[in-house]
Amino acid sequence: xxxxxxxxxxxxxxxxxxxxxxxxxxxxxxxxxxxxxxxxxxxxxxxxxxxxxxxxxxxxxxxxxxxxxxxxxxxxxxxxxxxxxxxxxxxxxxxxxxxxxxxxxxxxxxxxxxxxxxxxxxxxxxxxxxxxxxxxxxxxxxxxxxxxxxxxxxxxxxxxxxxxxxxxxxxxxxxxxxxxxxxxxxxxxxxxxxxxxxxxxxxxxxxxxxxxxxxxxxxxxxxxxxxxxxxxxxxxxxxxxxxxxxxxxxxxxxxxxxxxxxxxxxxxxxxxxxxxxxxxxxxxxxxxxxxxxxxxxxxxxxx
Amino acid sequence: xxxxxxxxxxxxxxxxxxxxxxxxxxxxxxxxxxxxxxxxxxxxxxxxxxxxxxxxxxxxxxxxxxxxxxxxxxxxxxxxxxxxxxxxxxxxxxxxxxxxxxxxxxxxxxxxxxxxxxxxxxxxxxxxxxxxxxxxxxxxxxxxxxxxxxxxxxxxxxxxxxxxxxxxxxxxxxxxxxxxxxxxxxxxxxxxxxxxxxxxxxxxxxxxxxxxxxxxxxxxxxxxxxxxxxxxxxxxxxxxxxxxxxxxxxxxxxxxxxxxxxxxxxxxxxxxxxxxxxxxxxxxxxxxxxxxxxxxxxxxxxxxxxxxxxxxxxxxxxxxxxxxxxxxxxxxxxxxxxxxxxxxxxxxxxxxxxxxxxxxxxxxxxxxxxxxxxxxxxxxxxxxxxxxxxxxxxxxxxxxxxxxxxxxxxxxxxxxxxxxxxxxxxxxxxxxxxxxxxxxxxxxxx
Numbered sequence: 001x002x003x004x005x006x007x008x009x010x011x012x013x014x015x016x017x018x019x020x021x022x023x024x025x026x027x028x029x030x031x032x033x034x035x036x037x038x039x040x041x042x043x044x045x046x047x048x049x050x051x052x053x054x055x056x057x058x059x060x061x062x063x064x065x066x067x068x069x070x071x072x073x074x075x076x077x078x079x080x081x082x083x084x085x086x087x088x089x090x091x092x093x094x095x096x097x098x099x100x101x102x103x104x105x106x107x108x109x110x111x112x113x114x115x116x117x118x119x120x121x122x123x124x125x126x127x128x129x130x131x132x133x134x135x136x137x138x139x140x141x142x143x144x145x146x147x148x149x150x151x152x153x154x155x156x157x158x159x160x161x162x163x164x165x166x167x168x169x170x171x172x173x174x175x176x177x178x179x180x181x182x183x184x185x186x187x188x189x190x191x192x193x194x195x196x197x198x199x200x201x202x203x204x205x206x207x208x209x210x211x212x213x214x215x216x217x218x219x220x221x222x223x224x225x226x227x228x229x230x231x232x233x234x235x236x237x238x239x240x241x242x243x244x245x246x247x248x249x250x251x252x253x254x255x256x257x258x259x260x261x262x263x264x265x266x267x268x269x270x271x272x273x274x275x276x277x278x279x280x281x282x283x284x285x286x287x288x289x290x291x292x293x294x295x296x297x298x299x300x301x302x303x
Numbered sequence: 304x305x306x307x308x309x310x311x312x313x314x315x316x317x318x319x320x321x322x323x324x325x326x327x328x329x330x331x332x333x334x335x336x337x338x339x340x341x342x343x344x345x346x347x348x349x350x351x352x353x354x355x356x357x358x359x360x361x362x363x364x365x366x367x368x369x370x371x372x373x374x375x376x377x378x379x380x381x382x383x384x385x386x387x388x389x390x391x392x393x394x395x396x397x398x399x400x401x402x403x404x405x406x407x408x409x410x411x412x413x414x415x416x417x418x419x420x421x422x423x424x425x426x427x428x429x430x431x432x433x434x435x436x437x438x439x440x441x442x443x444x445x446x447x448x449x450x451x452x453x454x455x456x457x458x459x460x461x462x463x464x465x466x467x468x469x470x471x472x473x474x475x476x477x478x479x480x481x482x483x484x485x486x487x488x489x490x491x492x493x494x495x496x497x498x499x500x501x502x503x504x505x506x507x508x509x510x511x512x513x514x515x516x517x518x519x520x521x522x523x524x525x526x527x528x529x530x531x532x533x534x535x536x537x538x539x540x541x542x543x544x545x546x547x548x549x550x551x552x553x554x555x556x557x558x559x560x561x562x563x564x565x566x567x568x569x570x571x572x573x574x575x576x577x578x579x580x581x582x583x584x585x586x587x588x589x590x591x592x593x594x595x596x597x598x599x600x601x602x603x604x605x606x607x608x609x610x611x612x613x614x615x616x617x618x619x620x621x622x623x624x625x626x627x628x629x630x631x632x633x634x635x636x637x638x639x640x641x642x643x644x645x646x647x648x649x650x651x652x653x654x655x656x657x658x659x660x661x662x663x664x665x666x667x668x669x670x671x672x673x674x675x676x677x678x679x680x681x682x683x684x685x686x687x688x689x690x691x692x693x694x695x696x697x698x699x700x701x702x703x704x705x706x707x708x709x710x711x712x713x714x715x716x717x718x719x720x721x722x723x724x725x726x727x728x729x730x731x732x733x734x735x736x737x738x739x740x741x742x743x744x745x746x747x748x749x
Contacts, residue, residue, distance in 0.1 A: 267397070
């Protein structure tokens with residue numbers, strides 16, 4: 001090794017920077033520069049390589065655009081509902097899998113099969129769900145509800161049933177992944193806590209609520225953070241379910257779908273950049289609030 | 304860290320970089336490049352979104368090569384789904400790289416490609432010159448800006464009505480008595496009351512039929528100065544008329560949201576709908592996707608608004624364009640004019656695609672139009688050209704279709720306004736006023 005490289009690598013001052021350099025460089029190249037360019041572009045009108053500055057005009061149009069608010073509220077309610085479904089359910093499933101009851105073989109099979117949906121492509125899953133939730137009488141979901149004397153339901157034409165279909169897709173796909181996170185979190189909780197609790201006479205429910213849940217906090221914070229982002233940035237699921245970016249009354253339009261429509265389908269890249277910046281600000285604000293409330297930024301993480 | 308490994312990784316990085324530069328650079332906007340094939344034919348990349356159109360282009364490429372062996376072309380077609388193709392084309396045009404030499408562009412998307420001072424499409428007016436006299440001018444206007452023609456039309460797309468005669472006979476309705484929309488509405492309500500099924504279709508994601516009604520009412524979607532005007536009295540009246548028909552059951556929302564959709568083909572073939580008002584090119588959908596209805600479908604003129612001179616308008620359309628940056632643009636333009644505007648091409652447009660060709664001379668050529676071996680003549684109980692010639696003098700140009708702001712209006716109606724009016728029961732006037740407000744804002748006209 002040449003002397004120069006050795007001196008650099010062993011230098012107390014430089015080495016740390018050298019080691020974080022790959023990360024910083026990647027971040028700059030694939031995140032900071034694109035975001036900065038988007039901010040610039042959001043104040044421009046872009047037309048086949050020619051740009052004209054329009055100031056804050058794109059943001060003003062955005063603010064007054066009803067479709068944007070529809071998209072925003074669609075994304076927001078999807079995000080909130082998917083949090084409400086995709087944290088408690090996987091947590092309970094993880095507790096079941098992690099408990100000492102039941103045959104390990106059955107549980108291993110259960111774990112594996114829960115995880116399979118995450119490995120399938122959203123495109124395929126979306127197409128299958130689209131067929132299942134089709135409005136014809138012979139579609140799977142209509143046959144199911146007909147057992148209860150309802151329907152046929154026009155799933156993807158009505159607002160709430162369309163949302164239900166989207167949430168069903170999300171739950172089917174992500175339950176397994178979140179369950180894995182929670183299992184991993186639970187396995188890091190020392191068994192002594194449970195032993196002590198049962199000696200003190202705590203039942204299983206009390207143990208779950210008083211020991212498992214509090215000790216899972218880092219996992220919960222992590223899952224919440226990625227789910228907030230995932231919920232607000234959801235696009236492909238809706239795109240596949242509705243067979244394109246257009247849905248009746250824009251009921252399946254998400255913020256990213258709106259960005260795509262404006263930028264790619266309608267050739268208004270400046271406006272689309274403004275949408276992207278607003279989404280970035282919204283996700284960051286929600287997650288910073290959430291992380292602050294959860295105490296992630298406190299210096300001493302007291303349990 | 305051994306030196307060899309460093310060298311190896313440096314080489315890898317260099318290779319990756321070179322690959323990236325390679326994909327970014329290349330001939331600007333060039334699809335296939337200039338290098339000729341081994342047999343001397345010039346390769347040309349073409350993107351299309353309708354598989355059927357490809358059959359026509361391949362046939363016309365073969366014919367061209369027979370006529371001009373010295374300037375033979377090697378047409379390389381790629382078929383993409385509708386939305387995908389336009390998105391890809393848009394991205395290629397914006398980034399200035401990866402444009403095909405030729406592309407089919409649908410009329411509601413066309414305006415996106417001819418905006419700005421430096422559109423990515425080539426002016427094709429020179430190559431069109433030899434054929435211009437025979438071609439319906441209004442259809443060229445659709446793809447023209449100023450004096451420049453940026454695309455060649457495929458068909459006139461005159462609106463007609465397709466009636467399922469079997470179903471109508473069962474219900475005791477004689478379609479030949481239906482002339483005006485009032486007749487249509489009355490027949491529809493009667494049919495619905497008798498059978499419980501829908502008569503006509505209310506299309507919630509394709510904004511086609513309503514422009515016909517608006518044109519018949521003498522309205523447009525834009526004001527004289529070009530700003531959006533979708534709440535004018537004519538437009539409101541048109542939509543109120545359509546909404547009334549939904550209420551009486553004369554028309555109903557169709558599965559798949561428009562007749563031109565896989566779900567819709569199934570439901571029309573099953574007999575859920577008895578009357579489809581759609582552009583003449585819909586003939587091809589019957590023949591290709593609803594073979595069971597052969598011999599049961601009659602073509603008749605589209606209903607009219609009583610007293611209107613406008614009998615029908617051209618609906619939909621595909622403008623075929625040549626990329627301004629293509630290295631083979633001149634040859635491409637010349638071939639394209641031959642493939643789309645020549646009399647020969649227009650006969651093929653009817654025989655292969657079943658569309659109403661833009662070269663009107665073909666409409667009168669009985670050898671072509673009455674050919675008993677023609678699959679379209681065999682399928683339908685009436686002859687398309689009888690109907691077309693009957694309305695020929697009343698085919699008006701709907702100017703709004705050529706507006707640069709059509710994509711925004713089309714998108715708004717196709718996602719929100721039509722659904723509100725036909726499915727959610729929002730009063731037509733209210734839905735249109737809302738659309739007007741939001742479009743003004745969106746188009747910076749507020």
